[in-house]
Amino acid sequence: MKKKAFYSCFLILTFLCIIMALPSTRSWAGEEYTASVMRILFQEGTVRLEEESGESRQVTEDLRLQSGNVLETEEESMVSVGLDEIKIVTLKEESEAKVKKAAKDLSIYLSKGNLFFQVLSPLPQDESFDIETSTMMVGIRGTSGYVMIGEEGRDRLIVTDGRVHVTGTHPVTGEVKEAEVHAGQRLTVYLYDDREVDSIVLYLEDLTLEEAPSAMLHWILSDEDRIGKVSADTGWTEDEMRQRMDQQRKQAATDYSRQVTIFVPSEGKMFDGTPLTGKLAPLITGLPDGYMAEVKTEGSQTETGRSANRVSSYIIRDESGEDVTERFPHVEVIEGTLSVMPAMRMERSDRPSFREPAEERQGDGTGSDGEGTGHSPFDIVRPTPAP
Numbered sequence: 094m095k096k097k098a099f100y101s102c103f104l105i106l107t108f109l110c111i112i113m114a115l116p117s118t119r120s121w122a123g124e125e126y127t128a129s130v131m132r133i134l135f136q137e138g139t140v141r142l143e144e145e146s147g148e149s150r151q152v153t154e155d156l157r158l159q160s161g162n163v164l165e166t167e168e169e170s171m172v173s174v175g176l177d178e179i180k181i182v183t184l185k186e187e188s189e190a191k192v193k194k195a196a197k198d199l200s201i202y203l204s205k206g207n208l209f210f211q212v213l214s215p216l217p218q219d220e221s222f223d224i225e226t227s228t229m230m231v232g233i234r235g236t237s238g239y240v241m242i243g244e245e246g247r248d249r250l251i252v253t254d255g256r257v258h259v260t261g262t263h264p265v266t267g268e269v270k271e272a273e274v275h276a277g278q279r280l281t282v283y284l285y286d287d288r289e290v291d292s293i294v295l296y297l298e299d300l301t302l303e304e305a306p307s308a309m310l311h312w313i314l315s316d317e318d319r320i321g322k323v324s325a326d327t328g329w330t331e332d333e334m335r336q337r338m339d340q341q342r343k344q345a346a347t348d349y350s351r352q353v354t355i356f357v358p359s360e361g362k363m364f365d366g367t368p369l370t371g372k373l374a375p376l377i378t379g380l381p382d383g384y385m386a387e388v389k390t391e392g393s394q395t396e397t398g399r400s401a402n403r404v405s406s407y408i409i410r411d412e413s414g415e416d417v418t419e420r421f422p423h424v425e426v427i428e429g430t431l432s433v434m435p436a437m438r439m440e441r442s443d444r445p446s447f448r449e450p451a452e453e454r455q456g457d458g459t460g461s462d463g464e465g466t467g468h469s470p471f472d473i474v475r476p477t478p479a480p
Contacts, residue, residue, distance in 0.1 A: 131158040131176050131192060138170025138186070160194040166206070176201075179213040180222055185308060200225055203240055209312050211237040211319065228282045228293070232258040236276075237319065239309045246284040251300060252276050253313060254322040263293040270295050276326030279304075302329050303415065307341040310334050340413055349420040353379040353409070354427065357390055357402050361432035368395040369431050371402045383412035394431040402429040 133156040140152040145161030173183040188206020200223040215235035224231045236255025256275045272295040283294040358373040391405040
């Protein structure tokens with residue numbers, strides 16, 4: 094009996110030690126919940142979740158996700174998902190993505206909108222994490238970035254720290270291209286349906302801070318650790334990113350629908366044989382405070398008459414000097430005229446007459462009426478006294 098009691102106690106203690114050695118767990122609706130479970134970290138606005146079966150579920154924070162779930166955000170909405178303890182994706186407004194997980198292989202298929210991704214530490218060699226679109230697959234090992242679905246297959250990727258490997262595939266021709274994208278670079282996918290070779294192009298370029306999307310900057314600046322990583326890999330300082338975001342906020346608050354009018358002055362001169370071109374600066378109304386317009390005019394009038402003093406081009410710049418012309422849809426141009434008037438001519442009868450010196454006079458001997466007097470018409474003729 095003592096032996097049996099001893100063995101029973103030994104087995105119980107062994108079982109307890111095994112339990113204590115297991116990873117930390119807690120109960121979630123009757124199931125074990127570990128750090129590797131996919132769950133909702135944060136949501137804002139209207140977010141929908143659809144099961145693989147097509148059934149919809151209400152989204153709440155800490156909601157556990159399953160492979161095959163589809164998340165969709167509406168306007169002014171967003172949702173962040175913890176895929177495990179080191180992988181986080183954030184779905185922006187009007188976006189849709191499907192989560193797929195099989196053992197240690199994890200992928201997010203983005204079919205609409207934009208998402209941010211972040212991997213806090215490098216993945217083990219036996220794990221994979223991919224973000225896919227209809228044209229590219231982004232292989233992520235330990236980095237952060239921004240994926241955007243574009244029109245006509247022009248999907249884009251921006252890497253904010255680290256690097257990723259991209260495999261692009263033309264959905265019709267099946268042609269495959271690959272590229273390595275580093276922090277501070279942007280990749281754009283271009284598709285061509287009129288060829289078999291180079292039907293897909295992965296266009297890689299360095300991204301300037303001025304070109305950085307405002308949503309991406311806001312996401313970077315919302316986390317101190319992220320700021321440090323991005324600054325170290327891109328060279329963008331925190332102050333520069335905050336200044337750029339402030340500029341973008343001002344731009345977002347600007348009423349670009351306002352009417353802007355460019356008045357081109359009319360000019361004129363007397364004919365002198367040289368061309369008349371516009372010299373006066375146009376008058377511009379309706380621009381927001383701090384904005385300016387650069388206007389170029391063309392037009393020339395040399396001969397007597399008039400022609401239009403036209404605007405050949407204009408550029409509207411904001412307070413920082415950035416070209417924001419395309420943001421103003423309502424710009425009216427009122428053209429002036431260039432007028433050349435005939436030169437004034439004075440006839441001899443309009444000028445005063447002066448008597449010429451006697452030695453310079455040229456009489457023809459005809460008298461005042463020009464017939465035989467021997468005097469010029471301008472001479473003073475005195476009568477001859479009678480004998």
